[in-house]
Amino acid sequence: xxxxxxxxxxHILSQNxxxxxxxxxxxxxxxxxxxxxxxxxAPKTYTERTVIDVAYDHDxxxxxxxxxxxxxNLKSTLKTIFKIPKVSWSIFKAMQEADHIHLRCPGNAGLLxxxxxxxxxxxxKTAKYAGxxxxxxxxxxxxxxxxxxxxxxxxxxxxxxxxxxEWKGSSINIKSFxxxxxxxxxxxxxxKKVISExxxxxxxxxxxxxxxxxxxxxxxxxxxxxxxxxxxxxYGEGAERKLLESYILKNKLExxxxxxxxxxxxxxxxxxxxxxxxxxxSDSEGWPKAIAEGMFWGCVPIATAVSCVPFMLxxxxxxxxxxxxxxxxxxxxxxxxxxETLYSTMSIAAEKWSQQFTLNLFEQKINRLMxx
Numbered sequence: 058x059x060x061x062x063x064x065x066x067x068h069i070l071s072q073n074x075x076x077x078x079x080x081x082x083x084x085x086x087x088x089x090x091x092x093x094x095x096x097x098x099a100p101k102t103y104t105e106r107t108v109i110d111v112a113y114d115h116d117x118x119x120x121x122x123x124x125x126x127x128x129x130n131l132k133s134t135l136k137t138i139f140k141i142p143k144v145s146w147s148i149f150k151a152m153q154e155a156d157h158i159h160l161r162c163p164g165n166a167g168l169l170x171x172x173x174x175x176x177x178x179x180x181x182k183t184a185k186y187a188g189x190x191x192x193x194x195x196x197x198x199x200x201x202x203x204x205x206x207x208x209x210x211x212x213x214x215x216x217x218x219x220x221x222x223e224w225k226g227s228s229i230n231i232k233s234f235x236x237x238x239x240x241x242x243x244x245x246x247x248x249k250k251v252i253s254e255x256x257x258x259x260x261x262x263x264x265x266x267x268x269x270x271x272x273x274x275x276x277x278x279x280x281x282x283x284x285x286x287x288x289x290x291x292y293g294e295g296a297e298r299k300l301l302e303s304y305i306l307k308n309k310l311e312x313x314x315x316x317x318x319x320x321x322x323x324x325x326x327x328x329x330x331x332x333x334x335x336x337x338x339s340d341s342e343g344w345p346k347a348i349a350e351g352m353f354w355g356c357v358p359i360a361t362a363v364s365c366v367p368f369m370l371x372x373x374x375x376x377x378x379x380x381x382x383x384x385x386x387x388x389x390x391x392x393x394x395x396x397e398t399l400y401s402t403m404s405i406a407a408e409k410w411s412q413q414f415t416l417n418l419f420e421q422k423i424n425r426l427m428x429x
Contacts (some may be wrong), residue, residue: 060092061155063148065164067102068120074112075120079322080346081161082111084236087420088159089115091427098151099166100125109319123147126165128199141169148173152180157427160184162207163200171206174213182216183426185234187343189364190220194341207231217426221344222365237419238322238350244412250355250404252333252394255286259332259356261325261347262339264295264316269338269361271297272381274304274314276336276359279387281313285394289336292317292325329354333400334390338379342366352376352411357393357403359386375406 062085069076075097076082089095094117101122123144126137148169152158158177160170162184174182184207188200196204207218208228219234220227260273270291277289291301291314298316305314317328329335335351336359348358348369358376360366370376377393379386393400 058092058156059094059096059154060089060157060159061096061151062088062098062159062161063151063166063170064097064099064161065125065166066161067100067104067125068097068122069102069104069106069110070120071106075118076106076110076112079109079111080236080238082113083238084419086114087416087423088427089113090420091424092157093117094119096121096151096154098123098148107319108321121147121151123166145169145173149176152177155180158182162186163188163197163203165199168199168203171203171213174216175206178214180215182213184216184218186218186220189341189343190222190224190231191364192224192226194363196341219426222368234422235414235419236344236346236349237414237416238346239326239353239412240416243353243415247355247405247408249401250333252397252400255288256280256334256394257332258287258289258334258336258359259328259351260289260291260293260336261329261350262293262337262345264291264293264297264301266297267340269340269381270295270301271304272338273336274301274310275383276338276379276386276390277313278308278310279383280390280394281310283387283391287313289314290317290328290332291315292320292328294319325350326354329356332356333404334359334393336360338381339363345369348376349411349414352407355404355408357400357407359390369410371406371410375403375410 066077066081095115096119098121124140126140128134128137158174158180160167207213210228210230216230218231220231223233258277260270262268264270277287280287329351335348335356337345337347338361342364348360352358358370359379362378370378377389
């Protein structure tokens with residue numbers, strides 16, 4: 058079987074292997090177990106690979122490089138107009154060779170893929186929509202267009218669309234799904250976390266405006282001002298790093314905040330195990346892996362009520378749903394800190410829920426999808 062992947066994720070060629078963002082590639086390595094040959098249509102980047110980049114685990118890979126494009130401003134939009142015909146042709150040619158077409162959405166390549174797949178109504182297809190599927194949420198027009206086409210069973214045939222959360226009124230091809238990081242073998246006997254001298258918080262994700270790392274820092278700052286011995290470790294890199302460094306220095310938070318940068322999955326796992334809370338006050342998410350990962354290790358999640366996050370946190374029973382109102386959010390977090398029974402109940406519930414979603418179960422689900 059020839060399995061074709063259309064994605065916007067940048068890829069790096071190094072030592073005759075293709076590398077890309079670790080969580081994405083680890084998932085794709087599960088999908089591609091069931092393919093004889095894979096074709097990857099994606100942008101190629103010439104940056105140095107980092108500790109979070111992972112290689113595809115497959116012997117037969119054909120890589121079709123496409124140019125990155127966006128419509129963020131007039132200049133880039135004009136450039137995109139000239140790039141689209143060539144990119145579209147590359148996607149079309151790859152789809153012609155496919156036995157199974159797999160789209161990664163939302164994204165620019167995914168947008169073209171959702172349009173071009175209309176020309177292949179008889180081919181088996183899947184799409185992984187990794188963003189917020191909530192029909193009522195505010196989304197870029199290009200995201201809404203992808204949702205519209207994917208939901209239209211006349212235009213989009215023989216396709217199963219995997220989304221996060223369950224949404225009323227969804228078309229028959231929309232399937233609620235999940236993602237996973239750990240295996241059954243990773244599970245450890247439950248060890249009750251106790252809030253003692255220092256309360257450890259962790260943020261894992263890109264340091265970008267949309268994930269609100271500055272607000273995570275402000276939460277810790279406010280808790281510290283109230284006399285709490287708190288510490289936040291931020292794992293990740295991004296455009297906001299200099300702003301965060303400046304804020305930490307200006308407000309003398311060096312003892313309470315550390316910017317750890319990118320680290321291996323094993324290092325981050327250990328950090329989760331040593332943390333009491335995992336924070337992600339993001340503006341938009343699909344299935345926030347950082348929250349699910351932290352919960353797997355008994356961290357009480359602190360997150361905004363976007364996409365399927367309220368479901369993940371059982372609407373506040375196994376975590377804190379923040380509103381980005383600093384005073385109100387601090388009161389909620391303080392309740393957890395100062396009420397040992399409440400914290401313990403949430404921590405146990407978080408771990409029990411998250412440990413349902415292992416890579417073992419994920420692979421079983423993918424196997425069924427590929428068999429159809």
